[in-house]
Amino acid sequence: MAKRRAVIFAAGAAFRRRGYHNTSMVEIARSLGLSKAALYYYVKSKEEILFECHIMVYAAMDEAVKSVKGKGEDGLDKLSLLYSEFARLLTRDGLALLADVDSLKGEYRDTVMARRAAIERAVTRLVKMGMKDGSIKKADAKITVFFFMGALNWLNVWYEPGGRISGEAIAEQFVAQMRNGLAA
Amino acid sequence: MAKRRAVIFAAGAAFRRRGYHNTSMVEIARSLGLSKAALYYYVKSKEEILFECHIMVYAAMDEAVKSVKGKGEDGLDKLSLLYSEFARLLTRDGLALLADVDSLKGEYRDTVMARRAAIERAVTRLVKMGMKDGSIKKADAKITVFFFMGALNWLNVWYEPGGRISGEAIAEQFVAQMRNGLAA
DNA sequence: CATAAATTCGACCCTTGAGTCAAATTTATA
DNA sequence: TATAAATTTGACTCAAGGGTCGAATTTATG
Numbered sequence: 476m477a478k479r480r481a482v483i484f485a486a487g488a489a490f491r492r493r494g495y496h497n498t499s500m501v502e503i504a505r506s507l508g509l510s511k512a513a514l515y516y517y518v519k520s521k522e523e524i525l526f527e528c529h530i531m532v533y534a535a536m537d538e539a540v541k542s543v544k545g546k547g548e549d550g551l552d553k554l555s556l557l558y559s560e561f562a563r564l565l566t567r568d569g570l571a572l573l574a575d576v577d578s579l580k581g582e583y584r585d586t587v588m589a590r591r592a593a594i595e596r597a598v599t600r601l602v603k604m605g606m607k608d609g610s611i612k613k614a615d616a617k618i619t620v621f622f623f624m625g626a627l628n629w630l631n632v633w634y635e636p637g638g639r640i641s642g643e644a645i646a647e648q649f650v651a652q653m654r655n656g657l658a659a
Numbered sequence: 660m661a662k663r664r665a666v667i668f669a670a671g672a673a674f675r676r677r678g679y680h681n682t683s684m685v686e687i688a689r690s691l692g693l694s695k696a697a698l699y700y701y702v703k704s705k706e707e708i709l710f711e712c713h714i715m716v717y718a719a720m721d722e723a724v725k726s727v728k729g730k731g732e733d734g735l736d737k738l739s740l741l742y743s744e745f746a747r748l749l750t751r752d753g754l755a756l757l758a759d760v761d762s763l764k765g766e767y768r769d770t771v772m773a774r775r776a777a778i779e780r781a782v783t784r785l786v787k788m789g790m791k792d793g794s795i796k797k798a799d800a801k802i803t804v805f806f807f808m809g810a811l812n813w814l815n816v817w818y819e820p821g822g823r824i825s826g827e828a829i830a831e832q833f834v835a836q837m838r839n840g841l842a843a
Numbered sequence: 844c845a846t847a848a849a850t851t852c853g854a855c856c857c858t859t860g861a862g863t864c865a866a867a868t869t870t871a872t873a
Numbered sequence: 874t875a876t877a878a879a880t881t882t883g884a885c886t887c888a889a890g891g892g893t894c895g896a897a898t899t900t901a902t903g
Contacts, residue, residue: 478880494761496680499860512863513881521861574758574816577678612839618824618832625813626806632758633805640802648802655796656840662850683890696893697851705891 533590550605566642717774734789750826
């Protein structure tokens with residue numbers, strides 16, 4: 476069902492632009508040339524759409540984690556590769572971290588939080604590895620991780636696809652600044 | 660009117676915890692032992708509360724910008740001082756950047772966006788100064804700025820006042836990571 | 844006290860927007 | 874083309890929540 480994905484994407488784009496609660500189902504429908512009722516043929520609820528938006532990103536991030544497995548010399552190196560993947564990912568395909576986790580309830584919320592925690596664990600693992608092998612300066616791992624993960628989340632707010640700055644450029648510079656910030 | 664500030668603070672705390680749209684006026688009122696109607700004696704609308712929350716932070720940031728004027732040797736130095744102030748500020752006093760700018764409309768929105776832009780300009784100015792005087796590595800200034808400003812905005816999501824990690828520790832490590840990331 | 848001013852409240856109004864449903868329309872398929 | 878399946882819709886229901894209002898209550902103040 477490709478149309479379902481189209482709905483999720485259209486909604487995601489709108490959520491990113493105006494926020495989850497400031498986007499009505501009617502607006503999403505109109506942006507696809509449909510009526511609201513038709514949306515509910517593809518989707519169970521508005522919350523489900525938000526959920527899928529989040530999951531889509533975490534799925535891609537999991538993929539990225541897998542794709543850099545085995546690559547890279549030391550912790551810092553591995554981390555750089557992964558971070559670069561993340562930056563690329565989030566400036567492409569209309570994928571983007573949403574901030575409205577608070578609007579998810581119950582199972583939806585739990586699942587998303589768990590997926591986010593898993594990503595954070597994967598990143599933290601690399602950071603700690605780097606601290607052990609001497610490639611990353613010793614410091615509080617949590618602060619370290621959240622410092623540069625924040626930059627990724629902040630992308631939603633300012634990055635405009637097709638604008639002056641390419642996702643490629645962002646990825647490169649973000650990695651450089653992270654590397655230099657953490658290198659021992 | 661100190662009670663008005665109490666309302667803004669209580670609301671701000673709730674907004675941060677559960678999000679603007681997931682917090683009802685009744686809940687805010689209850690958290691202060693008041694009825695909803697009583698709230699409207701101190702406040703014009705829910706939107707005004709959100710507006711004040713934002714302004715409060717930007718006022719403090721403006722203050723910080725002023726407080727570091729004239730201090731510091733070079734661009735990187737000045738930037739570090741300012742960034743440290745920012746980090747301290749946002750982990751104190753219940754102050755915190757909110758993400759719900761999208762929920763503000765008209766004048767409110769314009770004002771907040773303008774204030775944010777002003778802060779960004781101040782920071783960007785220092786970055787460019789640093790690139791000129793050789794203390795900061797040359798790179799795209801916008802990407803540079805948003806990289807570490809993102810970390811500050813991400814604080815809302817994970818920082819818990821009174822938790823294991825102190826605001827002081829965050830400020831220190833954030834500054835260190837920013838410095839190393841940017842130093843020429 | 845008495846009276847004015849400052850607060851607070853219960854009850855109400857009203858809009859917005861999510862979600863439903865039976866019927867209509869379009870698109871396969873035999 | 875007849876019939877079933879897949880889509881789409883207009884019209885509706887319903888609850889949540891922001892905001893208002895006149896009355897009640899509490900707190901100054903002369």
